[in-house]
Amino acid sequence: MPAPRLYVTDAIVLSRFDYGEADRIMTLFTPEHGKLKAIAKGVRRTKSRLGGSLEPLAELRVALARGRTFDIVTQVEVKHAWLGLRDSLESTATAWYLAELADRSMEERHAAEALYVLLRRAYELLDAGMSAGRVARWYEMRLADELGVRPEVDRCVECDRVLEVDEGFRWVPPLGGVLCYRCPGPPAERTALSLDALKLLKAYQRMDVEALAALRLVGAVEREVEAAMRDFLRVSLERDARSLDFLDEIRRGGSAFGGRSRIGDG
Numbered sequence: 001m002p003a004p005r006l007y008v009t010d011a012i013v014l015s016r017f018d019y020g021e022a023d024r025i026m027t028l029f030t031p032e033h034g035k036l037k038a039i040a041k042g043v044r045r046t047k048s049r050l051g052g053s054l055e056p057l058a059e060l061r062v063a064l065a066r067g068r069t070f071d072i073v074t075q076v077e078v079k080h081a082w083l084g085l086r087d088s089l090e091s092t093a094t095a096w097y098l099a100e101l102a103d104r105s106m107e108e109r110h111a112a113e114a115l116y117v118l119l120r121r122a123y124e125l126l127d128a129g130m131s132a133g134r135v136a137r138w139y140e141m142r143l144a145d146e147l148g149v150r151p152e153v154d155r156c157v158e159c160d161r162v163l164e165v166d167e168g169f170r171w172v173p174p175l176g177g178v179l180c181y182r183c184p185g186p187p188a189e190r191t192a193l194s195l196d197a198l199k200l201l202k203a204y205q206r207m208d209v210e211a212l213a214a215l216r217l218v219g220a221v222e223r224e225v226e227a228a229m230r231d232f233l234r235v236s237l238e239r240d241a242r243s244l245d246f247l248d249e250i251r252r253g254g255s256a257f258g259g260r261s262r263i264g265d266g
């Protein structure tokens, strides 16, 4: 039986760019079809029926018609607008970063339901006002699980010895996690990981999100874990996330990107 020409799906817009006079090409993330490219015709006209609803950082219900190159968006309804997520620039930039990580983690037209549920949950947490950094770390750790590259934080990745609290540790993403000080590896000073950062990495693997939200943490330790997870995902996904520049710029309070630029607009 041929696939039906029309279908309806939940979707989150991962990125989009303008096309032709008034159209826009969207990368949609759907639970059953993974990511797919779709065209929204006439969407940039002020009277477009689709225009106002076909926004990123929201969960949509989208009707699509199969097309030759791209499927065509015929109807859109907003299921969850997550307006609270846009209350701060940091939360908005983090949401774009999480979308980019999801985009990089899957192939087109491959079901990715667990990853979809993960991104939706992260957006709900940002919308509810949870610290953007903690949502991002929680998400990164679960994304690594989904990709089958869970970082090793309990044993040395070389000698498999259980790590002791009174020794030194090194964070070596190409090896998959923590390396003890007895094993040969990269220079210690370049990769040193503090005990507190190791404990926090373990917490991100083991604790549920409510418990993570309630933790009292030292800023320096949060930053160390942030850098560690960035390195880890850079190695796992084989490149840097483009949206990190935007997030970093916001946190520095600068404006190199201008007031209107948004990652994901092409």
Ligand SMILES: [Zn+2]
Residues within 6 Å of the ligand: 156, 157, 158, 159, 160, 161, 179, 180, 181, 182, 183
């Ligand atoms: Zn070792």
